[in-house]
Amino acid sequence: MAKIKVATVSLAGCFGCHMSFLDIDERLIALLEVAEFDRSPLTDIEHCGPCDVGLIEGGVCNAENVHVLREFRKNCKTLVAVGACAINGGLPAMRNQFALEECLLEAYRDGIGVENPHIPNDPELPLLLDKVHPIHEIVKVDYFLPGCPPSADVFWTFLSALLAGREPSLPYELVHYD
Amino acid sequence: MSGTINIDGKTVPYRDGQTIMDAAIAAGIYIPHLCHKPGFTPHGSCKLCTVKVNGRNCSACTFPAADGQVVINTSDELLQDRRRITQMLFVEGNHFCPSCEKSGNCQLQGVAYHLNMLDNHFPHFYADRRVDASHPDIMIDHNRCIFCNLCVRASREKDRKNVFDIAGRGINKRLIVNSVSGTLKDSAISVDDCAAHICPTGAILIKRSAYRLPIGQRTYDQRQISDVALSGEVEHGQD
Numbered sequence: 001m002a003k004i005k006v007a008t009v010s011l012a013g014c015f016g017c018h019m020s021f022l023d024i025d026e027r028l029i030a031l032l033e034v035a036e037f038d039r040s041p042l043t044d045i046e047h048c049g050p051c052d053v054g055l056i057e058g059g060v061c062n063a064e065n066v067h068v069l070r071e072f073r074k075n076c077k078t079l080v081a082v083g084a085c086a087i088n089g090g091l092p093a094m095r096n097q098f099a100l101e102e103c104l105l106e107a108y109r110d111g112i113g114v115e116n117p118h119i120p121n122d123p124e125l126p127l128l129l130d131k132v133h134p135i136h137e138i139v140k141v142d143y144f145l146p147g148c149p150p151s152a153d154v155f156w157t158f159l160s161a162l163l164a165g166r167e168p169s170l171p172y173e174l175v176h177y178d
Numbered sequence: 179m180s181g182t183i184n185i186d187g188k189t190v191p192y193r194d195g196q197t198i199m200d201a202a203i204a205a206g207i208y209i210p211h212l213c214h215k216p217g218f219t220p221h222g223s224c225k226l227c228t229v230k231v232n233g234r235n236c237s238a239c240t241f242p243a244a245d246g247q248v249v250i251n252t253s254d255e256l257l258q259d260r261r262r263i264t265q266m267l268f269v270e271g272n273h274f275c276p277s278c279e280k281s282g283n284c285q286l287q288g289v290a291y292h293l294n295m296l297d298n299h300f301p302h303f304y305a306d307r308r309v310d311a312s313h314p315d316i317m318i319d320h321n322r323c324i325f326c327n328l329c330v331r332a333s334r335e336k337d338r339k340n341v342f343d344i345a346g347r348g349i350n351k352r353l354i355v356n357s358v359s360g361t362l363k364d365s366a367i368s369v370d371d372c373a374a375h376i377c378p379t380g381a382i383l384i385k386r387s388a389y390r391l392p393i394g395q396r397t398y399d400q401r402q403i404s405d406v407a408l409s410g411e412v413e414h415g416q417d
């Protein structure tokens with residue numbers, strides 16, 4: 001039987017959801033018997049090819065996030081918003097209370113200990129969006145795994161159901177927003 | 179006068195003057211609610227307690243019980259409606275639970291867990307209301323207020339101080355403090371007031387009392403809000 005293809009990415013994330021995913025510990029070995037990874041911070045694959053499942057960590061905070069998210073949506077049959085940031089912007093969205101310019105000036109010009117103060121302007125760098133957004137405001141999302149981060153059991157419960165062809169659901173004990 | 183109503187097939191007695199919510203709680207039946215609190219004048223703003231009464235949607239906390247009423251409290255349709263309502267409350271404010279000290283003890287979050295709410299569905303408003311940290315013991319994060327009016331009622335009905343009010347219209351509605359400067363430090367509130375402790379969310383907080391309970395021991399870590407609400411225990415577990 002062909003293996004299920006899984007892609008993962010961190011947009012405006014902290015990699016904590018990926019760490020929590022790895023917290024499934026030795027169950028990862030069982031997972032790798034039936035699944036293989038496409039583009040992911042855990043592989044060297046640069047672009048997302050056709051996949052069964054895409055796990056998205058992090059909200060959308062810059063132009064590159066938008067491109068990557070669209071690439072995932074185009075290639076993944078099932079797209080999953082993983083963690084508080086992907087679901088509601090998360091703590092990074094607390095910057096939505098401030099003008100983007102204020103944030104940049106504070107970080108690159110006025111902040112304590114800043115040397116050679118100027119706002120980075122190399123065209124290589126993706127421009128920040130004026131606000132941080134949850135991913136469902138950019139693309140259609142099929143499932144949501146809440147938590148900051150979701151626990152390893154959330155990943156396991158979800159993936160087990162999906163791999164077995166059952167409709168995934170999370171019992172009370174596994175639903176947390178914090 | 180008294181009589182009986184029927185909630186989800188169960189016969190429930192009521193006394194004259196009781197609402198459907200009163201009768202349900204007395205009979206040990208949980209109807210989700212946020213703005214209702216036994217002992218306070220009903221408010222009817224959160225709509226979480228929406229039930230079907232003789233085929234129509236009504237707020238259980240304000241609707242008087244009447245003999246022979248057929249009330250539906252548990253159905254897929256009501257679950258969907260209540261989930262949508264809760265999602266509206268989440269996107270209307272800034273509910274970043276990972277950094278909120280009320281997390282685990284918050285009734286809004288507790289209801290959302292109970293309803294198995296996994297996402298916020300709607301685009302976010304990202305409210306931009308200023309924190310009032312002027313008072314030495316009490317602070318308000320206005321972006322977590324759900325306008326349940328409980329602090330207003332508590333200050334009026336229990337503390338007899340009339341410290342709070344809701345002002346403004348529509349989405350510009352906001353909680354205001356009745357003091358000359360509009361800030362908490364110039365109001366009559368004190369840390370022992372009922373109004374300082376009644377907030378079901380993380381909007382009104384007692385300073386220097388955060389993160390006392392380890393994860394796993396907070397109110398809704400182990401027990402569903404339905405259980406806690408019917409046990410008559412204090413629901414704000416942080417103090």
Ligand code: SF4
Pocket residue numbers: 272273274275278279280281282284285286287322379380381
């Ligand atoms: S008030 Fe409740 S729902 Fe809002 S952020 Fe705090 S814990 Fe979460």
Ligand code: SF4
Pocket residue numbers: 322323324325326327328329330353376377378379381382
């Ligand atoms: S501050 Fe708290 S108690 Fe007062 S209206 Fe807002 S949510 Fe309700």
Ligand code: FES
Pocket residue numbers: 210211212213214221222223224225226227228237238239240
């Ligand atoms: S509890 Fe009835 S409307 Fe809020």
